Amino acid sequence: MSSASQKPRLRDLGPTIGYMPPGPLNAITDVPGIWVGQTTLIYDEPRLARTGVTMILPREGRIWKQPAFAGYHAYNGCGEMTGMHWVAESGMLSTPIAITNTGQVGAVHQAMGAYAVAHSLTEEFELPVVAETYDGWLSDMAALHIQPEHVFRAMDSARGGPVAEGCVGGGTGMICHEFKGGIGTSSRVVEIPAGQYTVGVLVQANYGVRRDLRLDGVPIGQEISLEKIPSGWGEAPVHDPGTGSIIIIVATDAPLLPFQCNRLAQRATTGVARTGGFGNNGSGDIFLAFATGNEFDPGVSTPVTLQMIPNAWINPFFVATAEAVEEAIWNALIAAETTTGFKGRTAYAIPHEDVQRLWKKYGRGSTL
Amino acid sequence: MSSASQKPRLRDLGPTIGYMPPGPLNAITDVPGIWVGQTTLIYDEPRLARTGVTMILPREGRIWKQPAFAGYHAYNGCGEMTGMHWVAESGMLSTPIAITNTGQVGAVHQAMGAYAVAHSLTEEFELPVVAETYDGWLSDMAALHIQPEHVFRAMDSARGGPVAEGCVGGGTGMICHEFKGGIGTSSRVVEIPAGQYTVGVLVQANYGVRRDLRLDGVPIGQEISLEKIPSGWGEAPVHDPGTGSIIIIVATDAPLLPFQCNRLAQRATTGVARTGGFGNNGSGDIFLAFATGNEFDPGVSTPVTLQMIPNAWINPFFVATAEAVEEAIWNALIAAETTTGFKGRTAYAIPHEDVQRLWKKYGRGSTL
Amino acid sequence: MSSASQKPRLRDLGPTIGYMPPGPLNAITDVPGIWVGQTTLIYDEPRLARTGVTMILPREGRIWKQPAFAGYHAYNGCGEMTGMHWVAESGMLSTPIAITNTGQVGAVHQAMGAYAVAHSLTEEFELPVVAETYDGWLSDMAALHIQPEHVFRAMDSARGGPVAEGCVGGGTGMICHEFKGGIGTSSRVVEIPAGQYTVGVLVQANYGVRRDLRLDGVPIGQEISLEKIPSGWGEAPVHDPGTGSIIIIVATDAPLLPFQCNRLAQRATTGVARTGGFGNNGSGDIFLAFATGNEFDPGVSTPVTLQMIPNAWINPFFVATAEAVEEAIWNALIAAETTTGFKGRTAYAIPHEDVQRLWKKYGRGSTL
């Protein structure tokens, strides 16, 4: 069990995913300068909250003035991630990234902008990146729990190091493949002749139907009967499974250009697809990738000198992204705890022993 | 002078744009069911406000439950129009459209969602469409003037009929081609064998440099010297003209499909380009088009029957969009009044007599 | 063993993929009106050919005059599929679809256009859809084997019924996951309250590295050592695996609109990702989806009446696409035969007994 989060992670149970080695923390914070801060709201009165906000601050928060090349991709766009017109046009991410619940994108957006102006982090109002998934099944979303101070606290508390997973921050009330979901993270180390780089991923996982859930190809979801562990979504209509969404942030310290960030963002799809996501109709499966390997003052009047990983060496980054996404989703599932919330509904954590048993049953993990 | 808005419009001065006839109101509200509501905040204490919010409610506000096919296009994406992932994926607009200032996208977003839930306009939180342009030169944007009640009032007061233009709603503090800008609207009637349809446009015009401003090709901007009428932007750096943006909403009652709405949205570019816009680097020139000609319950479980204008007959809609965009921008300029605001700065209205004089000088409008 | 193709298919060996039932032929031709024709060129003199062309003719060839709604998606765009600007703008597919080798896109393009004009299939030159993957490892591609008559023959011989798979048509010289690849097809039947529809898929599979190959999650590729079965690509550099590509055509008789076809096309990604494709750097992984459920004369001057499957019911089409893509890839692999070609190189067929053995070893298919 990893000491940092005090919760087990997938690798603590035995299974691993893919070929590539994770970074020391197996977290997005393995990418130098990436800070994560989370505010978690869990209380029953006056109105029930199982919600929060997760903030990612690239460049130790200096992202407001030192943008990073970025790109995005939507596997299914029925959700929100603000700021993407800007990313597409300018090629750059210029604000921290917030992930919260569907009903409070606006509140978080307003708070981030106001905070930046108040703290002189930026000269003008920037247009922040705020993404969301829906937690209204477990949390009284209409109560609009998140206040500016919760956003400020997430930003102020952001730092490197281990990242709390499961029912924390924006992921507090999330459900994934009809088990309790939430925040998960993972990373991979890429070794190419040009050097060693890290790809880090953070997900807010709230998508998918049970029967489709897979662990490195092992059909875990099929095997865990709904009778034994009731569905997190309750009466979700059969024709519209996966009413949730998944937001994925991919970070790397490699010097990738914006079009290469687009490519990385699309490879998050690969990880989701392998884990059992089909990009269902109602999903907001929106993925943002950014690369901190180039740093420059956007206001200079001379040509900026940059580095670029040649396309011919980008495949390891693609594989790293896919592997880290799958593992981050599983880390979210493994860390999440059974949660009872709004209207007495319960979303059940996936039983760790079932994961271990099925992993073995399907011919994997001889060492378990 | 048109009686409705009590302010002159371009046609009141003589010039007209294009070949196609406008609708009775020459406004987006010529499209049946389109309601517009605006809240204007103008005061100097305790902190100076020259700002507001403009709301467009398709289907007389029933858009929350009766979506309309929609599409969008960015001429230059350095701005925000939330909700576009959803539009692109689902092909539909499912919320009203708000246009406000850059610093309060979040506040308006939050208010719209909360209002809809509180009034049972939608079953779940939707992800509203909120667009913005920057009014921080004339308004103390950091004061965050816009409160939920301002948004509610704009929604509650929305109705058909004439639309106030110039320094109103979201356009209150805007500057266009270095003259005072703001809200403008126009429409065109499309007659094709399939029937008669209307294309209506509303703009929040806040873009451009003076020298590039044109009226149906007449180089108005070149002729009005900066000495005589100082620039609205003051010391805007020469290398980055047009630090503002333009948001354009195109509505039609024709039965267009989503991909045809994308096409219409892109033709807003044509209108902007003809008026002197280059889609400058810092601009958020983002255009949304929606078509109310098909109406259906999105929740049915049978195939929905639709109508579609064949592509072979879509050209008149393209021309109508371009013409109405150019005229809407000019209506914003003509209606706008010289405004002194934040830090004592003044943005000057374009002198109507100069417009008339130059129109004539350049060989147009023999009837003036 | 299926009688039609006289070659085994995946299901003949035992494994099945997914939850949804295939159509009667388990082929793209289960979609009514879809015709497939293939010309296969295999000879050693005067220059060695292991190549060909595969043609898909929607609407029994009437597609030239009766277009079908369509959309496309690129998982990785380093390849060619002509005609996609047209599809994106008009929302329609207006020509048959050809798949051939990289070096003869032009020849096939020219032949298709000339054929259509000569046979009065269209009034003017249309811009045909021609896609490609690279077969230069097994075939002397620079010999430019494909002549107009080969294209004409493929079009003339196109018909419904079983589709030949493996080393045929455009797939003759292809390599997939370092085994012999080629053409594969599969279908799924979608049952929703609105009715019963079919999703059919045809792939030209030429992508991937061995270790990544999976069968419904079973890591087949990892287990088949390169010592035993040498790689189809020989000395392909470790840093650039999967120098090939995969072209996927998705057809349905459901009344989907163009934006929904885009969505279906993107779900081909899901199937490729599950089978072990990462959309590698050099790949042309380009996917086209079209829907024949609406048929109309594009030249009418009245609004066209259409049907649309509501988005709320589109998920089964997503799953159907992903499942059929995975099974079509496997059908290509299973049907393909060990092939020796250019410069004496050999691409080995995947051993069927290994597939069956590993399927069982990893806990699947108790009935085998």
Add this chain to the structure above:
Amino acid sequence: MSSASQKPRLRDLGPTIGYMPPGPLNAITDVPGIWVGQTTLIYDEPRLARTGVTMILPREGRIWKQPAFAGYHAYNGCGEMTGMHWVAESGMLSTPIAITNTGQVGAVHQAMGAYAVAHSLTEEFELPVVAETYDGWLSDMAALHIQPEHVFRAMDSARGGPVAEGCVGGGTGMICHEFKGGIGTSSRVVEIPAGQYTVGVLVQANYGVRRDLRLDGVPIGQEISLEKIPSGWGEAPVHDPGTGSIIIIVATDAPLLPFQCNRLAQRATTGVARTGGFGNNGSGDIFLAFATGNEFDPGVSTPVTLQMIPNAWINPFFVATAEAVEEAIWNALIAAETTTGFKGRTAYAIPHEDVQRLWKKYGRGSTL
């Protein structure tokens, strides 16, 4: 009259467009290393030809092995420009660019690929960029006049220096705004603190209706009656004006990244819109921009060092593109000669004296 082409150009008649200075040749060849070669086919027997092919070879033809960053944009996509999947994915242009007639995209594509392999310009088959507009009104397009040797000749003869305009190369049979159209070129010099750069444009202009044609805003097209100069398109249906298209190539020696090339390509729209193009339904208005300012070996295994013009300084490139596009279209119109072709049809050149007269009548060009 410019000595090089022996045909008059717009500036020879007096009018100029915009603020920025052209390069010495006022041609795409002002961008260092850009070569243009054209093959023109004009004969009446055995079947009538008014067609050809225009080739642009960046980097003096070394583009096959030394790619250039590139991007593209479609104003209206109902046409063809092959190779754009590759450009979008890799960010790079890797082949010369051909522009020809609609019916022979395939022939030119095949010839380019074969030529490159035969001359060892590339190791493998590349996927060339071939664009087209329709010349079937003036040329017997079904005769398929263009043979491989015509393509080879255009490539072999390509060089820097003045570029022939009007009825040459791919533009031989083209019609623009219902006057005789064809090939046109122009350039602009961009001076920014970072240095001096050139933007060069080449168009194959075959789009538009007469009444919409403008010269820097002067409504030339409205004034030249169809009675006096019959329409180039004859009986073109009123509801579908502009059955042609325009292909635009934008080149610069500035170090722009791929996303910046996308931005430049989109600004070609600005130039077309100002000249009177609405991106009509049947048009293939597809624009490619590439930047030679960075040059590197794509096969290296170390990070590549690049330069980038900061976004804050990109506006002059936007204006330069728009100005050069408008002037290139006018150069095509001015250079084109009245042409009688297929079925005895005649497309009339725009009368130069009318252009000069109307320029003056509408208050411009006091020096004429």
